[in-house]
Structure formats: C-alpha cells, structure tokens
Amino acid sequence: MTTSVKLAKLTLSPINVRKRPDDLLEIPQMAADIEARGVLQNLLVTPLKKPRGTFEVFDGGRRLRGLRMLVERGVIDPETYDVPVKVLVGDEATLSETSTAANFHQLKMTPAEECRAFQYFIGLKGDIDGVAKRFGLTRRFVEGRLRLATLAEPIFEALSEGSITLDVAKAYASTENQEKQLLVWSSYGSSYSNADTIRRVIANETMNSTDPVAILVGEDRYAEAGGKVDRDLFSDSGDKWVNPEIAQRLAADIMEAEAKRVGEELGLGWIRPIASNFTHSAAAGLYRVILPAPELTEEQETRLEEISARQQAISEEMADDSIGEDACKALDQEYDALTDEDYAIRNVAPTLPDELRPQVGAFLKLTPKGAMVLDTEYYSEEPVRVGGTEDEAKEGEDSVTIGRPTGGGREGAAPVPRPEAVAPGGKPLSARLYDELAMQRRDVLAATLLSHPALALDYALFVMIDDRMSSSAAYGSTIRARSPQDPVSGELPSTRARAYLAEAHDGLDAVWTEHSSEVERFEAFRALDDDGKAAWLAYIVAMSLEAPSYRADQCPLQNRLATIMGVDVASWWRPTSENFFDRVSKGSILTLLAEVGGAALTARHATMKKTEISQSCAKLFAGEAIVEPEVRDTALAWVPNAMRFRDQVDVDDLDLEEGAGEQPDDAETVDAVEASETGLEPHADEQGALAA
Known part of the structure; x- marks a missing residue:
C-alpha cells in the first residue's frame, strides 16, 4: 500500500542493510536534493505495534537521515511534513531481503551521463552554483563533470563505454585543447596507461601557474598577450598555461627592463637576467670578483674591545650560584645582544670600488616565489684587480684578485678526440661516460645476436680457428675462455638490451x-634439441663480447656484425637522465635540442635548470613529449656518436661541430684550480665538474 506518513512517525529499522557511518553516506547532498525537489522515491516501511501509528523504515535510510537534517536546520516541521511511503508487512527475513534487493539493483549514472545531465541543466538556466546547491554538491564537482564534456569525441565515447576509467578521463580533461588530447590519445589510447602518465605527457609542454615565471608575469598580463589557461579542476597543483612561450617572452621583457634599471642605478657594467634562482650555469666562464673586507675603524675596534670585556664580565657574573633566575636571564639576553653586535661589526659587506663598477656585473635572479632579486656576487668577463699594485700581485697579497680564463689549455696542442667520443656541440665526453656508453653499445649488439644463432656460430668458429693462425688479430670476443674485462666496474644504468640479456x-x-x-652434464647437454643448443651458443657468444675502452678504437669485427644484423641502436637504447643527460653539459644538451627541434625547442629549455632540462629531454627522446611529428621522429631516432656502430656510418656523417678538438674536461678542472689559487674563481660548467 502506498500512502504518506508524517515524518515524526518514522524511525530507522535495525534491519536496514545500509550500515555505513553517516559521514560516508553523503547525507548533506541528499538533504539538499530533498529540499530542492522533495522526496522523489517512496520509503519502504513496516508498521510498529507500539506506539500505534508509527512505522520503521527498512529501506530509504539515507532519505530519512536527509529529512532529519532538514528538521535540524529548521527547514521542515516533522509534525506536519508528509513523507511518501510504501507499507509492507512481513517477517524480518522477508523485509531484509526486500531492502537488499532495492539497494542491490540500483545502477548509478556513469560519469559521462552525469556530464551530459549537468550540461543540459546549465544550458537551460546557466547557473552552476544553483545546480550545485540543488544537488548538494560543490561547484568544483559540477565544473569537473562539465569539463568532461570538453573531451574529444573518441575519448568521451571510451569513457561512456567504460573503456577508460574516470581518473584517466580526468587526466585527458586537464587540458581543454582537444588537439592535444587527440595527440596523446593516438599514442596512449590503444594501450593501458595510468592517469599519472597521461597527465604528465599532457603537462609536459605547458607551464604550471605556480611556476616562478608564471608568478612573475601574472595571469592577467599573460591573457592579454593571447595566452590560454587550462583550469585543472581535478588536482590542486595549479592551472596549466597552454602557451609557455608567451609567458617566457613576457618574463624576459620584464626582467630585461628591470636589469636595465638596476644597471643604470648601480653603474655596473652589465646586469644579466636569468629565470632561475641559481647562477652556477650562467656564471660558467666568468670570474667571481672577491672583494677584500673593509678595514675596521678605530671606533669599531674600540667597541669590539668593550664588547669582549663586557662578555667576559657577564660570564663571571653568571658563574656565581647566588645570582637570581631573572638576573641570570637578563645577563644571558645581554650577552646574546653583544654577540650579534660583534658579528655585525666584523661582517660588514665589502664595498665595490667605483672605478671597478664598469668592469663587473651581476645576475638578476628569479626566486621560486617569482620575485626578482639581484645576486650579491659580482662577476667579470676578464681578470679584475681589486686594489694593490703589480708588485703586490706578484707577491700574492690578499688585496689582489687576479685569475685565468676558464677552460684555458696547457701549453702545446691538445689531442684531438675520436669522432665518436664527442658530445653534441663538439665537447669531448668524459672517459667514464664514454666507457659506459661503449658497454651499453656492446649490450645492444649482444641482445641482437641472440636471435642470430647461425651468425653467432660463424663468428665463434672463426674467432677460435683464426686465433690459432694469428696472434695479433682483434676479434672483440673472449670466446677463447676468457671473461670480458669491462672498462668500467660497478652498476650501470639499466637499459632494454641489458634487461633482455637477463x-x-x-x-x-x-x-x-x-x-x-x-660427463653427466655433457651427455645431458648433448640431449638438448638443436634449438636449445643454438640458444646456448648465441647466449655464450653474446656474453663474450668486449666493450672497447676510451683509449681504444671500436672493434671493426663487431661493427661488421652490427651491419650484417641491421642493428637499430635507437630501438634498444634511449638516452635518459641517468645514462646521458645528467652526464653532459647544459651547452651540449641545448646544441642537441637545436639539432632536433630548432631554435624554438632550444629557447623553450634555455632558462631551465640543468636537472629540469635533463628530465624534459628524457621524456622528449623517449617519445613521451607532445611535439611536432617530425621532431618526435628525429628525437626517437637520435643516439650519441658513442652508441653508433661506425661500420654503418661514415665519419663524415657523425655529429661533429667546430671545437671538437678541445681538450678533455679534466684539463679544464686543473685550470680552474690553478686560477682559484690566485683569488679569482672561474666557474667550470657541468661537464668539467663531471670529469673532475
């Protein structure tokens, strides 16, 4: 029987199957919906014997709790409010089964259906806040569902069909740019990718609104310049700026103007703005000007003596056990104040002489909070003498600061490195990095050789037989029962080839x-089928391959094997932060980016910190960054010269630049040490630090 009952006559039945705590039942949302539309579905009740005329609600507990919340708020009166109910009579088992069935067969709307529904409501009334209030939801929740409507059609259909999860859909919806969504979908939609991966790939070519550059520019100025903002409604990490190049250009203009103003105000030779809080990379090749501490005046020296005497007296007074606690505390505070005064007198910032101002400069830094701050260190492009005379300079007086340019070579011509030992931009690789890359190149060859057992047999037989006839041949193999002696010991970065060998x-x-x-092992081995023996042969031969060291040339026989098998190094090995980008200089990376994507790609990374560039390049060269198809293909095909098999590539085709004959970085480090002994500190770049 369907009827209506006053709210005051209803109580919650203990046989109601919902047992979760109220805070998990979303009661406020239910109350808001009832307030807006009333009770839309009958409560299932059963009559009680006492008190007469009352009923227990065995299905509809959330609705009952929502009604009671409205009573607490004073919205409705329980004595007069009519609740639609359906009255059923039966034993506890029957009623409990009915409650279970009513809840069990409920089917929630999918996120896609919620999106379409909210989109329809907003389209009619255009009031997001009103819709959110009537459904007892937050504005952010409604906006989040509406954002799903901006999904490209294939992605929205996948969400509707349940092919992707809501979290993955939210990751795609973190940008409103459907072209970018489809670009990522084409690469990741057909395979399982979690939401974090999708969000990271989409965000790779955007700028977070919490980035120092974004804070400096400000959203209003960015928007006026034509920049677009993606509101990320599904995380608290900040909105995404779709056009980071606009923000970077505006930030450059702001910092250039401020640098010009500060330079004119201070009379310095130059002020260089950098969108970073760290000057190490920007100061590479410059000389840090070390200013002598100013001499103390007679008044300051007298005051220091007074401070010392008073502190001695305080120490003696505090050693007296009869002194009171308050007096001891006052003396302690006085002692600390004197210590601070002593420090302030002794640590007065040195003053830059006026005659040196046109010869030196400083960096205008950008703090993590987006504030422009002038660095306190001064630098010069040439050695600068601070006070003193030439004679004092020869005697090594402290008042003289002089040095040599960073990277200056020793007397005599530096040895020209082999083409494959050169990084992009012409700078030599460190010996350690070259040896590691040689071992990883060897692993690529070995992994490919596993699928060519016949070639492995030819190679092994040739090496064993030819070794009897020639004592000086270089086979690049230890098939003669020696274990390979790798040029580098210790754990190497993981690669696909090494994992495949394992x-x-x-x-x-x-x-x-x-x-x-x-004998037993021999007979058991003989019993293997031909495929089993061939697999062992290929593995043993593959694991015998040697990696040439930094001082040795590549093995021609190994290069010929690579040509025969058509080894595609790029498919086996990709540069990562660990195995390459962290190991070469920032200049080499920027040169590589220019080769792969032109000036625009380089400019996008130029203001980043070294670690940020390394991480970004790792994604780019792994194919995870959103870039133009031709840039992506070029990046995926690139490997450093040290990873190439030179039988496949002529020397003329290798990536060589002017300056390939520069001496290795360990020589630069020696020069830096020698220069620092004079009082001036030239800043070596990351490559020199690595070689050290």
Whole structure:
C-alpha cells in the first residue's frame, strides 16, 4: 500500500542493510536534493505495534537521515511534513531481503551521463552554483563533470563505454585543447596507461601557474598577450598555461627592463637576467670578483674591545650560584645582544670600488616565489684587480684578485678526440661516460645476436680457428675462455638490451647444468634439441663480447656484425637522465635540442635548470613529449656518436661541430684550480665538474 506518513512517525529499522557511518553516506547532498525537489522515491516501511501509528523504515535510510537534517536546520516541521511511503508487512527475513534487493539493483549514472545531465541543466538556466546547491554538491564537482564534456569525441565515447576509467578521463580533461588530447590519445589510447602518465605527457609542454615565471608575469598580463589557461579542476597543483612561450617572452621583457634599471642605478657594467634562482650555469666562464673586507675603524675596534670585556664580565657574573633566575636571564639576553653586535661589526659587506663598477656585473635572479632579486656576487668577463699594485700581485697579497680564463689549455696542442667520443656541440665526453656508453653499445649488439644463432656460430668458429693462425688479430670476443674485462666496474644504468640479456638467460634450458659431473652434464647437454643448443651458443657468444675502452678504437669485427644484423641502436637504447643527460653539459644538451627541434625547442629549455632540462629531454627522446611529428621522429631516432656502430656510418656523417678538438674536461678542472689559487674563481660548467 502506498500512502504518506508524517515524518515524526518514522524511525530507522535495525534491519536496514545500509550500515555505513553517516559521514560516508553523503547525507548533506541528499538533504539538499530533498529540499530542492522533495522526496522523489517512496520509503519502504513496516508498521510498529507500539506506539500505534508509527512505522520503521527498512529501506530509504539515507532519505530519512536527509529529512532529519532538514528538521535540524529548521527547514521542515516533522509534525506536519508528509513523507511518501510504501507499507509492507512481513517477517524480518522477508523485509531484509526486500531492502537488499532495492539497494542491490540500483545502477548509478556513469560519469559521462552525469556530464551530459549537468550540461543540459546549465544550458537551460546557466547557473552552476544553483545546480550545485540543488544537488548538494560543490561547484568544483559540477565544473569537473562539465569539463568532461570538453573531451574529444573518441575519448568521451571510451569513457561512456567504460573503456577508460574516470581518473584517466580526468587526466585527458586537464587540458581543454582537444588537439592535444587527440595527440596523446593516438599514442596512449590503444594501450593501458595510468592517469599519472597521461597527465604528465599532457603537462609536459605547458607551464604550471605556480611556476616562478608564471608568478612573475601574472595571469592577467599573460591573457592579454593571447595566452590560454587550462583550469585543472581535478588536482590542486595549479592551472596549466597552454602557451609557455608567451609567458617566457613576457618574463624576459620584464626582467630585461628591470636589469636595465638596476644597471643604470648601480653603474655596473652589465646586469644579466636569468629565470632561475641559481647562477652556477650562467656564471660558467666568468670570474667571481672577491672583494677584500673593509678595514675596521678605530671606533669599531674600540667597541669590539668593550664588547669582549663586557662578555667576559657577564660570564663571571653568571658563574656565581647566588645570582637570581631573572638576573641570570637578563645577563644571558645581554650577552646574546653583544654577540650579534660583534658579528655585525666584523661582517660588514665589502664595498665595490667605483672605478671597478664598469668592469663587473651581476645576475638578476628569479626566486621560486617569482620575485626578482639581484645576486650579491659580482662577476667579470676578464681578470679584475681589486686594489694593490703589480708588485703586490706578484707577491700574492690578499688585496689582489687576479685569475685565468676558464677552460684555458696547457701549453702545446691538445689531442684531438675520436669522432665518436664527442658530445653534441663538439665537447669531448668524459672517459667514464664514454666507457659506459661503449658497454651499453656492446649490450645492444649482444641482445641482437641472440636471435642470430647461425651468425653467432660463424663468428665463434672463426674467432677460435683464426686465433690459432694469428696472434695479433682483434676479434672483440673472449670466446677463447676468457671473461670480458669491462672498462668500467660497478652498476650501470639499466637499459632494454641489458634487461633482455637477463631475460634470455632465464629462458635457457638449464636442466643439464644440475648434474654433478662433467660427463653427466655433457651427455645431458648433448640431449638438448638443436634449438636449445643454438640458444646456448648465441647466449655464450653474446656474453663474450668486449666493450672497447676510451683509449681504444671500436672493434671493426663487431661493427661488421652490427651491419650484417641491421642493428637499430635507437630501438634498444634511449638516452635518459641517468645514462646521458645528467652526464653532459647544459651547452651540449641545448646544441642537441637545436639539432632536433630548432631554435624554438632550444629557447623553450634555455632558462631551465640543468636537472629540469635533463628530465624534459628524457621524456622528449623517449617519445613521451607532445611535439611536432617530425621532431618526435628525429628525437626517437637520435643516439650519441658513442652508441653508433661506425661500420654503418661514415665519419663524415657523425655529429661533429667546430671545437671538437678541445681538450678533455679534466684539463679544464686543473685550470680552474690553478686560477682559484690566485683569488679569482672561474666557474667550470657541468661537464668539467663531471670529469673532475
């Protein structure tokens, strides 16, 4: 029987199947909906014997709680409010089963359906706040569902069909740019990718609103210049600025203007703005000007003596056990104040002489909070003498600051590095990095050789036989029972080739190795089928390959193997922060970016910190960054010269630049040490620091 009952006559039945705490039942949302539209669905109740005329609600507990919340707020009167109910009579088991069925067969709307529904409501009334209030939801929740409507059609259809999760859909919806959504969808939509991956790829070519550059520019100025903002309604990490190049250009203009103003005000030779809080990379090749501390005046020296005497007296007074607690505390505070005064007198900032101002400069930094701050250090492009005379300079007086340019070579011509030992931009790789890359290149060759057992057999037989006939041949193999002596010891960065070799070993038929004697193992090995033996042969030959060291040339025989097998190094090895980008200089990386994507790609990274550039390049060269197709293809195909098999590439085709004959970085480090002994500190770049 369907009827209506006064709210005051209803109580919650203990057989109601919903047992979760009220704070998990979203009661405020239910109350808001009832306030806006009333009770839309009958409550299932059963009559109580006492008190007469009352009922227990065994299905509809959330609605009952929502009604009671409205009573607490004074919205409705329980004595007069009619609640639609359906009255059922039965034993507890029957009523509990009915409650279970009513809840079990409820089917919630999908996020896509919620999106379409909210979109319809907003389209009719255009009031997001009103809709949110009537449904008991936050404005952010409604806006989040509406944002799903901006999904490109294939992505929205996938959400509707349940092919992707709501979290993944939210990741795509973190940008309103459907072209960018589809670009990512084409790469990641057909395979399983989690929401974090999608969000990271989409955000890779945007700027976070919390970035120092964004804070400096301000959203209003950015928007006036034509910049677009993606409101990220699904995280608290800040909105995304779709046009970071606009923000960077505006920030450059702001900092250039401020640098000009500060330079004119202070009379310095130059002020260089950098969109970073760190000057190390920007100061590479410059000389840090070390100013002598100013001499103390007679008054200051007298005051320091007075401070010392008073502190001694205070110490003696505090050593007296009869002194009171308040007096001791006052003396302690006085002692601390005197200490601060002493420090202030002794640590007066040195003054830059007026005659030196046109010869030196400073950096205008950008703090993490987006504030422009002038660095307190002064730098010069040439050695600068601060006070003193030439004779004092020769005697090494402290008042003289002089040095040599960073990167100056020793007397005599520096050895020209081999083409494959040169990084983009012409700077030599460090010996350690070159050796590691040689070992990783060897692993690529070995991994490819596993699928060519016939070639491995030819190679092994040739090496073993030819070794008997020639004592000076270089085979690049230890098939003669020697273990390879790698040029670098310790753990290397993980690569696909190394992982594949480990998997191949685990997949070998190794039952024959379990026998105790050599004869038993030999007979068991003979019992293997041809494929099993071929797999072992290929693995043993592959694991015998040697990696040439920094001082040795590549092995021609290994290069020929690579040509025969058509080894695609790029498919086996990709540059990462760990195995490459953290190991070369910022200048080399920027040169590489210019080769791959032109000046625009370089400018996008020029103001980044070294670690940020490294991480960004790792994504770009792994194919995870959103870039033009031709840039993506070029990046995915690139490998450093040290990873190439030179039998496949002529020397003329290698990435060489002017300056490839520069001496290795360890020589630069020596020069930096020698220069620092004079009192001036030239800043070596990251490559020199690595070589050190």
